[in-house]
Amino acid sequence: MIxxxxxxEIAAAEGFDWFGAARPEPLDEERGRFAAWLAEGRHxxxxxxxxxxxxxxxxxxxxxxxxxxxxxxxxxxxxxVPRGAPPPxxxxxxxxxxxxxxxxxxxxxxxxxRRIARAIDRDLAPGSRSLGYVDYGPVMERPxxxxxxxxxxxxxxxxxxxxxxxFHFLGAILTTAEFEPSAVEPPTAGCGxxxxxxxxxxxxxITEPWRLDARRCLSYLTIEKKGPIEExxxxxxxxxxxxxxxxxxxxxxxxxxxxxxxxxxxxGALVPAEVRLAELIARPAEFLARLGExxxxxxxxxxxxxxxxxxxxxxxxxxxxxxxxAMELSHSKLSPDWLVQTAAQSAMRQAARLAGINADENDxx
Ligand code: B12
Ligand code: SF4
Ligand code: SF4
Numbered sequence: 016m017i018x019x020x021x022x023x024e025i026a027a028a029e030g031f032d033w034f035g036a037a038r039p040e041p042l043d044e045e046r047g048r049f050a051a052w053l054a055e056g057r058h059x060x061x062x063x064x065x066x067x068x069x070x071x072x073x074x075x076x077x078x079x080x081x082x083x084x085x086x087x088x089x090x091x092x093x094x095x096v097p098r099g100a101p102p103p104x105x106x107x108x109x110x111x112x113x114x115x116x117x118x119x120x121x122x123x124x125x126x127x128x129r130r131i132a133r134a135i136d137r138d139l140a141p142g143s144r145s146l147g148y149v150d151y152g153p154v155m156e157r158p159x160x161x162x163x164x165x166x167x168x169x170x171x172x173x174x175x176x177x178x179x180x181x182f183h184f185l186g187a188i189l190t191t192a193e194f195e196p197s198a199v200e201p202p203t204a205g206c207g208x209x210x211x212x213x214x215x216x217x218x219x220x221i222t223e224p225w226r227l228d229a230r231r232c233l234s235y236l237t238i239e240k241k242g243p244i245e246e247x248x249x250x251x252x253x254x255x256x257x258x259x260x261x262x263x264x265x266x267x268x269x270x271x272x273x274x275x276x277x278x279x280x281x282x283g284a285l286v287p288a289e290v291r292l293a294e295l296i297a298r299p300a301e302f303l304a305r306l307g308e309x310x311x312x313x314x315x316x317x318x319x320x321x322x323x324x325x326x327x328x329x330x331x332x333x334x335x336x337x338x339x340x341a342m343e344l345s346h347s348k349l350s351p352d353w354l355v356q357t358a359a360q361s362a363m364r365q366a367a368r369l370a371g372i373n374a375d376e377n378d379x380x
Contacts, residue, residue: 033088035163046072104254112258140192177204180273295325
């Protein structure tokens with residue numbers, strides 16, 4: 016068995032804050048839960064999640080003779096988490112979730128995992144085979160993180176480290192080298208009676224503790240879903256145009272323990288917490304182009320999805336400028352029909368809301 020300390024040092028030098036190693040025993044309980052989740056259709060249009068689902072629960076089905084699963088975490092929090100009630104949406108502005116404000120973690124973490132895997136195969140365990148995965152790979156990262164002693168799975172379904180919260184990305188390396196597994200203490204921390212994330216989720220996506228319906232999650236709706244978004248969700252976005260932080264922002268572990276840092280390969284914030292909705296509606300491609308060559312999760316959504324999200328967010332906090340931008344898009348001959356219809360519907364809702372606001376102001380005057 017190979018001591019894990021040198022690997023931990025290599026991972027720390029690559030910018031990972033969390034490190035753990037687990038034996039690759041199949042995740043039998045999670046396999047059943049995952050199958051039930053898929054059978055209920057809770058993955059929505061993310062068909063790739065349903066491909067060979069059994070592989071996700073068994074590392075040796077992904078890498079023959081796998082002997083260890085190494086799990087790493089990287090902090091992406093750049094600003095303090097507010098302690099009080101979340102501030103209301105500012106008129107004319109949309110929110111970007113915390114994870115999307117830095118460079119694209121897929122690229123940064125993927126490259127770092129590749130270098131670490133090479134270090135294992137060449138130096139720490141010559142002749143071994145190691146594969147790194149982040150996000151889209153066939154690995155259930157959160158249950159492995161829990162098994163590797165990084166924390167526990169909260170009722171919002173994310174991995175929480177009791178000392179540092181949940182604003183960390185995860186990545187995993189499957190390897191044929193046998194590393195000493197991390198000592199996993201019996202859980203002394205957990206959610207207890209808390210239900211803040213369930214109560215705060217605006218769309219009811221956390222249908223029960225530890226059960227998420229992705230089809231209702233703003234992260235899925237604003238990033239993964241293509242085409243129109245059902246109108247039932249329009250009043251519920253809280254202004255988010257890319258991802259959502261609400262269930263994590265209200266979590267006591269984040270409020271009291273999560274620490275922002277910019278000392279990371281992900282760098283500082285590239286995109287502000289709030290962006291002008293009128294610009295996203297009228298010129299989403301220019302907004303993305305301003306990010307230049309730097310990788311950003313926002314580029315994954317594409318210009319049409321960003322304009323759609325901004326049109327929807329504008330309905331809850333409109334200005335004359337967002338209304339004008341929506342009206343212009345509703346006459347576009349170049350955009351797809353569904354986006355033109357979204358723009359027309361958004362313009363109608365914005366106009367009604369602005370008329371209401373103006374009437375209130377006149378009454379008050
Ligand atoms: C698909 C996916 C999504 C989907 C579905 C989310 C989900 N909860 O599954 C959508 C698009 C909605 C999404 C959103 C987000 N995601 Co995402 N996502 C993934 C991905 C690719 C797969 C997750 C998966 O397998 N889901 C399948 C279902 C079945 O999982 P589940 O419902 O959570 O059920 C599991 C547990 O809850 C547990 N469980 C079930 N019942 C019970 C009961 C008990 C008692 C216990 C203890 C456990 C338990 O077992 C189940 C099987 O593992 C992972 C990366 C990966 N490869 O693992 C990232 C990942 C989970 N996402 C991540 C992030 C950051 C997010 C967002 C915060 C992004 C944002 N700001 O908008 C949101 C958070 C939303 C939320 N509350 O989960 C991070 C989480 C990091 C962390 N600290 O946990 C991951 C690990 C990506 C990464 N590499 O860092 N995501
Ligand atoms: S990310 Fe937002 S919409 Fe999704 S479960 Fe959390 S609070 Fe609900
Ligand atoms: S908000 Fe409460 S219930 Fe939700 S994950 Fe955090 S501690 Fe658990």
